[in-house]
Every structure is written in structure tokens, then in C-alpha cells.
Amino acid sequence: xxDLHEIQATVLRQRPAxxxxxxxxxxxxxxxxxxxxxxxxxxxxxxxxxWWKAANAWLAVGITYSGLEALGVPQDALQSFPEAFRVxxxxxxxxxxxxxxNDPKNWEPAFGKGEIHIGVSVFxxxxxxxxxxLAIARQQYEGFSGVQVLAMQDFGAQPGxxxxxxYKDGIDQPPVEGSGIEPLPGQGRPIKAGEFILGYPGxxxxxxxxxxxxxxxxxxxxxxxxxxxxxVGAFNRFLHENASSEQERELLAAKLVGRWxxxxxxxxAPDVDNPALGADPQRNxxxxxxxxxxxxxxxxxxxIRRMNPRxxxxxxxxxxxxxxxxxxxxxxGPPYAANQLSKEDDDxxxxxxxxxxxAKAMATMEFLQREWVNDGDxxxxxxxxxxxxxxxxxxxxxxxxxxxxxxxxxGIETFNVLRGxxxxxxxxxxxxxxxxxxxx
Amino acid sequence: MDTQxxxxxxxxxxxxxxxxxxxxDMFADAPELGKTALENVLRELTSDAxxxxxPPVESAGRVGSRLGKVSELTIIVPLAPGGARxxxxxxxxxxxxxxxxxxxxxxxxxxxxxxxxxxxxxxFATSYDGDxxxxxxxxxxxxxxxxxxxxxxWDGWPGIRSPGAKDYLAKHQITADGWYxxxxxxxxxxxxxxxxxxxxxxxLLEKVG
Numbered sequence: 095x096x097d098l099h100e101i102q103a104t105v106l107r108q109r110p111a112x113x114x115x116x117x118x119x120x121x122x123x124x125x126x127x128x129x130x131x132x133x134x135x136x137x138x139x140x141x142x143x144x145w146w147k148a149a150n151a152w153l154a155v156g157i158t159y160s161g162l163e164a165l166g167v168p169q170d171a172l173q174s175f176p177e178a179f180r181v182x183x184x185x186x187x188x189x190x191x192x193x194x195x196n197d198p199k200n201w202e203p204a205f206g207k208g209e210i211h212i213g214v215s216v217f218x219x220x221x222x223x224x225x226x227x228l229a230i231a232r233q234q235y236e237g238f239s240g241v242q243v244l245a246m247q248d249f250g251a252q253p254g255x256x257x258x259x260x261y262k263d264g265i266d267q268p269p270v271e272g273s274g275i276e277p278l279p280g281q282g283r284p285i286k287a288g289e290f291i292l293g294y295p296g297x298x299x300x301x302x303x304x305x306x307x308x309x310x311x312x313x314x315x316x317x318x319x320x321x322x323x324x325x326v327g328a329f330n331r332f333l334h335e336n337a338s339s340e341q342e343r344e345l346l347a348a349k350l351v352g353r354w355x356x357x358x359x360x361x362x363a364p365d366v367d368n369p370a371l372g373a374d375p376q377r378n379x380x381x382x383x384x385x386x387x388x389x390x391x392x393x394x395x396x397x398i399r400r401m402n403p404r405x406x407x408x409x410x411x412x413x414x415x416x417x418x419x420x421x422x423x424x425x426x427g428p429p430y431a432a433n434q435l436s437k438e439d440d441d442x443x444x445x446x447x448x449x450x451x452x453a454k455a456m457a458t459m460e461f462l463q464r465e466w467v468n469d470g471d472x473x474x475x476x477x478x479x480x481x482x483x484x485x486x487x488x489x490x491x492x493x494x495x496x497x498x499x500x501x502x503x504x505g506i507e508t509f510n511v512l513r514g515x516x517x518x519x520x521x522x523x524x525x526x527x528x529x530x531x532x533x534x
Numbered sequence: 535m536d537t538q539x540x541x542x543x544x545x546x547x548x549x550x551x552x553x554x555x556x557x558x559d560m561f562a563d564a565p566e567l568g569k570t571a572l573e574n575v576l577r578e579l580t581s582d583a584x585x586x587x588x589p590p591v592e593s594a595g596r597v598g599s600r601l602g603k604v605s606e607l608t609i610i611v612p613l614a615p616g617g618a619r620x621x622x623x624x625x626x627x628x629x630x631x632x633x634x635x636x637x638x639x640x641x642x643x644x645x646x647x648x649x650x651x652x653x654x655x656x657x658f659a660t661s662y663d664g665d666x667x668x669x670x671x672x673x674x675x676x677x678x679x680x681x682x683x684x685x686x687x688w689d690g691w692p693g694i695r696s697p698g699a700k701d702y703l704a705k706h707q708i709t710a711d712g713w714y715x716x717x718x719x720x721x722x723x724x725x726x727x728x729x730x731x732x733x734x735x736x737x738l739l740e741k742v743g
Contacts, residue, residue: 298674298695409723410640410663413672461668471603471663476724 096272096287100313100522103140104154105451106273109422110219112251116228117447119204119245120235122211125166127240133530134234141523146275151218151227156317156518161211165529174306178456183515189460191468196485196512204245205514213319213518247447249424258324258444260430262357262372266379266402268418280380285415291315292453297415302453313522316455321447322510326430327439329509336503349494350481352398364391389495394473397482400466408472417461420451445510456517483510595666597707602718608659609706617687618653624683635680641722663721667700
């Protein structure tokens with residue numbers, strides 16, 4: 095059984111639909127003030143007890159490595175964190191394939207400099223509750239000279255619960271063993287909790303290494319925070335250049351992702367969209383690729399098939415249950431529209447901030463970025479990258495398998511550009527109290 | 535401006551000349567046939583200077599060298615008492631051919647097991663696609679028994695499921711100083727694909743011709 099009272103709610107609780115929220119990124123200039131802030135904030139951080147019923151807004155809190163340093167966490171505890179976390183996401187750009195337009199030197203100024211110390215996220219199902227929860231968070235840091243807000247980003251579902259490229263997203267999540275409710279149809283067998291929460295056995299039967307002392311690490315996890323900006327104009331131009339009617343454009347858009355924009359999976363709705371299917375959580379993820387080994391329905395290189403290959407025969411010995419992330423996608427900025435075709439539409443501040451949650455988030459993100467996002471060898475599509483989140487080279491292509499011969503679509507660009515990112519440790523409730531009371 | 539005839543040497547060229555001079559100094563006390571051979575090869579290399587030299591090897595991650603998509607791994611490990619005997623018997627059961635395990639992994643171009651120093655050490659060498667440690671966790675859940683049969687012959691091996699497994703491997707791995715790959719751009723998966731295409735084209739030509 096999991097200590098649900100200890101684990102932060104956000105690890106298990108999905109964002110509501112519709113959703114409203116805010117990310118607040120803070121810097122701690124004075125260790126004592128930072129710890130005081132944590133001790134005041136912690137009573138308002140929701141645990142995962144009863145995570146499946148969320149009546150009110152909830153807060154999540156994460157701390158970066160430089161944040162732990164700024165809070166005055168003892169040296170031996172600091173050294174017990176894994177190296178990729180200690181050096182931070184920007185310093186791991188090579189391992190993450192964050193180069194070219196995604197290079198940390200092109201990031202928004204707040205990110206990648208070791209200045210973001212604490213992240214607080216508010217999630218809720220109404221704007222009014224968001225305001226209330228944000229006010230509670232604000233009361234804990236306002237008036238403290240030693241804690242500064244570096245950046246704030248409101249987020250919220252677009253009309254129809256769509257993301258910045260017009261898709262319903264966040265459908266497929268890995269089921270966590272022992273979390274208390276049955277997986278949805280098609281979610282697969284529950285994955286050992288230790289893959290997602292520190293202190294429990296993982297898929298290999300042993301717990302992953304955990305920060306010390308025990309109270310600091312246990313029931314905590316890591317969060318990869320990544321802010322993407324969607325180049326909506328480029329995406330729409332690509333669809334227009336490669337498809338001649340709205341119907342064809344929607345089919346091409348579906349082939350890139352593996353789902354229609356409604357969320358209906360191509361496996362279950364191969365030729366025409368089925369919005370009722372897309373909206374039904376009991377059905378919209380209930381499929382595998384047994385009858386589609388070559389990707390004639392869902393291209394092997396499509397976004398959802400890359401991120402969860404399910405029963406796809408891969409070219410490399412892989413255990414897909416080791417490479418899953420819980421993700422909390424949070425869309426920001428104005429909604430998508432299919433007629434936004436200009437270069438100016440590329441520069442509008444809109445996109446998604448993802449929280450990628452796992453007990454080994456750093457290693458998993460490096461694996462995914464290198465093997466499944468920015469390469470195609472694992473599916474026998476050498477050189478092709480994920481059409482949605484890949485960092486594309488000039489001349490990039492996307493292969494749509496079909497009879498009698500495959501179609502190779504040209505003009506794929508980097509449609510989602512990375513604008514910043516950080517690794518956070520998401521401590522348990524007890525660890526938050528420990529952090530608030532320890533330090534030098 | 536004609537840069538071809540410019541005589542002022544570039545820093546790169548300076549460096550190369552310096553390396554050649556160091557090499558000559560080191561060969562000063564080499565056997566005569568070594569010295570002659572060196573001069574012959576240097577002449578050949580300088581006459582090829584107009585061609586672009588091949589790219590230098592890169593790092594394969596934590597340890598090892600890489601060319602293009604193909605990396606090398608060489609480890610020499612001390613064997614546990616009785617380890618050589620057990621491992622050799624296992625390899626004999628497979629008639630020395632590791633095809634089954636190798637095919638399963640999908641990224642291995644080759645591997646070899648060589649017993650050294652009166653069966654007290656093992657040399658394991660392989661060429662493989664990609665990064666050093668990307669799939670080691672997958673081995674631990676997919677083929678742990680194969681690995682632990684082999685690795686339990688190794689002195690001090692913590693077990694493939696142990697968080698210390700990667701450190702053990704890195705500690706015993708020796709990076710190659712020289713490395714050659716005929717097709718650095720071809721992964722095992724890509725070779726399979728090209729073979730399929732080649733076969734299909736042949737079949738098509740049979741029908742047409």
C-alpha cells in the first residue's frame with residue numbers, strides 16, 4: 095500500500111476538466127525566510143489521500159537542487175541526490191538533445207540559471223477556486239524579503255479541453271500499482287509504484303536509490319518541468335501545404351498524433367473522427383496495436399505510439415513500463431484556431447507547460463528525448479523524430495504507412511519549441527516539514 | 535585573395551606538425567624497420583592532406599568511444615573462483631554462438647568473450663548502437679537471467695537489478711584509443727531495414743525482367 099497521506103496529490107490526481115491554474119516560480123534569497131515560507135505553505139499542500147475526489151483547488155510544491163542549497167539543506171543530504179538533478183536540466187542539454195532552437199541559451203531568462211528555487215502550482219476546476227488557492231499561496235510568501243517571485247504563468251483548458259495545437263490531450267496515463275483505483279480500459283497492467291514514487295519497489299523488484307535521510311526521500315518524487323511554445327502558424331501552414339481539404343488536413347493532423355483532435359484514437363476510428371468516442375474515458379484509450387503492426391492506422395512514428403508503444407514490436411529490447419512518465423500538461427495562452435497561418439502566429443505566447451513525474455524523471459526524460467522523441471531507430475524509422483515534440487532538423491520528414499506504398503510527408507518543423515525547464519524534487523508532506531525545520 | 539599559397543601556417547597545421555615531430559622523437563629508439571615504416575606512412579598521410587580527414591571519435595557517454603551511431607565497449611573484469619569454468623560451460627552449451635541473446639537485444643553488432651591470464655580475468659568486447667547506458671535498465675527486467683548467468687562469474691558483480699550495476703561496468707570499462715566502423719551511420723535496425731528493401735527490389739526486378 096502507498097502512504098497516500100504523505101505523497102503530494104498532484105502525483106496521482108489528474109488535472110480536472112476544464113482546469114484552471116497557475117505556476118509560481120520563486121527564488122529564495124535567505125535560507126531562514128525560505129524555510130519559514132515552506133513551513134507556512136506545507137499545511138496547504140494537498141496529500142494524495144482521496145486523490146480521486148478533488149472538491150477544491152490544490153497546491154503542489156517542488157524544489158530544485160539550487161533551491162535545496164538556498165534553503166540550507168545539509169551537505170550530506172544534498173550529495174545524496176542524483177547527479178542529473180544536482181546539475182539541473184540546462185546542464186544536461188546534451189543528454190536531453192536540447193540543442194538548436196531548444197538550446198538553453200535560447201530559453202526565457204528565468205530558466206536554467208539556478209535561480210528558480212521553489213515551484214508552486216495551483217490546480218482547480220474553476221477560475222474562482224484558482225483565485226482563492228493562489229491567494230492562499232501568495233499570503234505565505236508576500237511580505238517576506240527573502241523570497242521573490244521570478245515568474246508566474248496562468249494556465250487553463252482551451253474551449254473543448256484542447257491544447258495549443260487543437261488536440262484533446264493528457265488521455266493516456268501510466269497506472270500506478272497500489273494507488274487505489276482500477277486502471278481505465280486500455281491503460282495496461284499497473285506499473286510498480288517505485289517507478290513513480292520513491293521508497294517502493296520498482297519494476298526490477300527493488301526500490302530506486304533515494305535521497306537521504308529516509309524522511310527526506312521516501313514518498314517523494316521528481317518532476318521535469320518543461321515549458322513549450324507552440325508555433326501554431328507553422329503547424330497550420332504545414333497542414334495546408336500537405337493536404338488540400340479540411341477533411342484531409344484533419345486526417346493528417348490525426349496521423350501525426352495517432353488520435354483525432356477530439357481524442358478519438360485512430361485504431362478505433364481509422365477513417366473518420368468520432369467525437370463521442372474521444373470524449374469517453376472508458377473507451378478512448380482501450381486499444382492496442384495487435385492488428386496494426388506496420389502502422390497503417392496509427393503510424394509507427396506518431397506521437398502517441400512513440401510515447402507509449404504498447405505492444406508494438408520495437409527494434410531494440412525495451413521494457414516500455416520503465417519509460418513511462420506521469421504527466422500533467424497545462425496549456426497556456428490564447429486558443430488554437432485552424433485559420434492562423436501567419437509567421438506572427440508562431441510568436442504568440444501560447445503552448446504547454448508539462449510536469450513530467452517519475453521517481454527517476456531525469457533518467458527517463460533523457461531516455462525518451464534521445465531514443466523515442468529525437469530518433470526513429472527504435473521503430474525502424476532511422477532519423478525521423480516525434481512530429482509534435484521533436485526538435486527537427488532541416489528537411490525532416492514524417493512517414494505515413496499505407497497501401498500500396500507509404501507516403502512521406504515533408505516540411506516537418508519544430509512545432510513546439512522549448513522555452514525553459516527545470517528539475518524539481520517533489521517532497522512528501524513529512525519531507526516538506528523536515529526541510530522547513532532543518533538546515534543551517 | 536589566394537589563400538592556397540599563403541605560407542603563414544595555421545594553428546591546426548602547427549599542431550599536426552608538432553604531433554609528427556613528437557612521433558618521430560618517440561620512434562628514435564624504435565627498430566629500424568619501424569622507423570622506415572613510419573616515414574612511409576607519414577609520406578602517405580601528408581600526400582592525402584588535400585582530402586578531408588575522417589572525423590575524430592566521440593565519447594559514447596560515460597565511457598567508451600563512438601563513431602556516428604556505433605559505440606564500442608571493452609571491459610576486463612576479474613573472475614570469481616570457478617567463474618571461468620561455469621561461464622565457459624554455458625558458452626559451450628550455445629556452441630559459442632550468442633545469436634539468440636544478441637538478436638534479442640537488437641542493438642549489438644557483435645560481442646566476444648575472451649578468458650585471460652589463466653582464467654582469472656575476462657575480456658568482454660562489443661560494438662553497439664547508441665548511448666552507453668540507455669537500455670541497461672531494460673536488460674534488468676527483460677533478460678536478467680541471461681545477464682546474471684554471465685555476470686555472476688565476475689568478481690564483485692552486484693547483480694543487474696542493483697543500482698550499483700552501472701558503476702561496476704563503468705569501473706571496469708576501458709575506452710578504446712583506436713576504433714574503426716565501416717558504416718558509422720548504420721545501426722543494426724537500419725541494416726535490417728536496408729536488407730528488407732534490397733530483397734524487395736530484387737524480387738521486383740525478377741518480376742519485371
